[in-house]
């Protein structure tokens with residue numbers, strides 16, 4: 001397999017994630033220590049993005065993780081989403097932001113949105129590091145997108161191929 005080709009360099013990611021953090025801090029300026037914004041990272045792909053986004057947010061925030069599996073060792077989704085880890089705490093009445101690595105077909109996000117909405121959060125928004133708009137088969141509202149990318153399989157900054165490459169600093173195309 002050829003070496004991954006850099007699509008979005010680490011410095012550009014850093015800059016853009018800080019912008020998103022500032023935007024979120026502005027949009028959630030009303031939250032308090034008692035009612036912080038609740039960021040939920042989708043495991044495993046979002047953990048590096050969430051770690052950086054968290055530190056770019058200046059309003060009170062708390063964090064939890066939810067785990068889903070939709071891909072095996074292939075580059076295309078099986079189309080089946082499976083919950084591998086549930087939240088540790090209820091989200092009823094909370095301002096929730098679901099943080100995902102990438103909105104591809106939208107199947108995973110629409111599954112998670114349905115699941116979380118049933119738990120009656122006060123509000124629910126979606127943040128994704130990446131979006132491949134041309135791949136979408138489900139109409140999912142993604143409120144915060146760091147980068148829209150073409151239909152190419154990418155790895156790095158949390159994203160994997162068969163569980164590897166997550167620790168690359170850049171987002172790279174795997175050819």
Ligand code: IMP
Nearest residue numbers: 045103104105106107108153154159160
């Ligand atoms: P969706 O359900 O088709 O939107 O796919 C969402 C999930 O598929 C993401 O959370 C990723 O884990 C994975 N995924 C989709 N596209 C890529 C990619 O280009 N690289 C790595 N993982 C991807």
Ligand code: MG
Nearest residue numbers: 043044045101
């Ligand atoms: Mg994922």
